[in-house]
Amino acid sequence: MPERIPQIPVDDVIGQSSDSIRVGFLSFEYIPTDNTGLFFNFDSSTFSVSSGQMPEGFSGALLPFSQTVHSVFFLFFTFCFVIVAFWFNREGLTLVANFRNIFSGGMRRRTIFKEEITTTGIWSEFFLIFQTILILTVVFFTFFWDKGISGLSVKNMVLVFLAVFLGILLFLSIKYLVYKLIGYIFIEWGISEWTEKYFRVVELMGVLIFIPAMFLVFVPGYAKIALFLLIIIFFIIMMVVFWNLLNVFAKNKVGLLNYFLYLCAIEIVPFFLLYKGVVSLVNIAGN
Numbered sequence: 001m002p003e004r005i006p007q008i009p010v011d012d013v014i015g016q017s018s019d020s021i022r023v024g025f026l027s028f029e030y031i032p033t034d035n036t037g038l039f040f041n042f043d044s045s046t047f048s049v050s051s052g053q054m055p056e057g058f059s060g061a062l063l064p065f066s067q068t069v070h071s072v073f074f075l076f077f078t079f080c081f082v083i084v085a086f087w088f089n090r091e092g093l094t095l096v097a098n099f100r101n102i103f104s105g106g107m108r109r110r111t112i113f114k115e116e117i118t119t120t121g122i123w124s125e126f127f128l129i130f131q132t133i134l135i136l137t138v139v140f141f142t143f144f145w146d147k148g149i150s151g152l153s154v155k156n157m158v159l160v161f162l163a164v165f166l167g168i169l170l171f172l173s174i175k176y177l178v179y180k181l182i183g184y185i186f187i188e189w190g191i192s193e194w195t196e197k198y199f200r201v202v203e204l205m206g207v208l209i210f211i212p213a214m215f216l217v218f219v220p221g222y223a224k225i226a227l228f229l230l231i232i233i234f235f236i237i238m239m240v241v242f243w244n245l246l247n248v249f250a251k252n253k254v255g256l257l258n259y260f261l262y263l264c265a266i267e268i269v270p271f272f273l274l275y276k277g278v279v280s281l282v283n284i285a286g287n
Helices: 010-024 067-102 119-143 154-185 191-208 210-218 220-251 256-286
Strands: none
Touching (some): 067 119, 067 191, 119 154, 119 191, 119 210, 154 191, 154 256, 191 210, 191 220, 210 220
């Protein structure tokens, strides 16, 4: 014959449970219970039902992106760091010499260049340009996140990111073609050498903005400082470009008026057009 489970009065269980709760967990009770000890007793002094918030505590810092976007950007930065570290280990002296040549001001010195151009050196320079474009795309994406990108679907986010990346790539390609065209028209100016130096500047920009861009993306508390540093680096890079172009114009005895017209048409206005293009792209994607 099966054993029968003894029945215990419910009142005894409630009484014992109530006592055990009061004795064993009294110090952990943040919200008072009712007379049975089984249900919480909500009132206006301890909990606001309308607001749904506890009276004590503090709000956490909101992450600027979703976890997926953070992970993708982390992979981007990690990939760039590993590849650049590898190439600096292989072609570090040549790359540093090329960067130093940016500030030489005059004709490039043969002593700082290798006589033989290695395949690794060529690919390293291409990757540094790619890194600059990628980081600038991430910076634009982060800057416009609260201005419309955050409300887009994942598909539209990817399309906007690719469009900004291709837009910056197209921007640099057009500048390269313009420099080549000027070099064909004014052969004696030595624009071909300046074209090479300009893309050294682009490579250097990608190296300099790497850390501030990481802080902008991954450390929201220092986002304003990181953005300020990025702007300072951009203006320093532009001053280097202007200074080198001034040397080219002065060497060929071109007037200052033509120099300023060139700066406005070729070096300054295209950046405003690029910015307006990104703004228009974000607005179109948001609609």
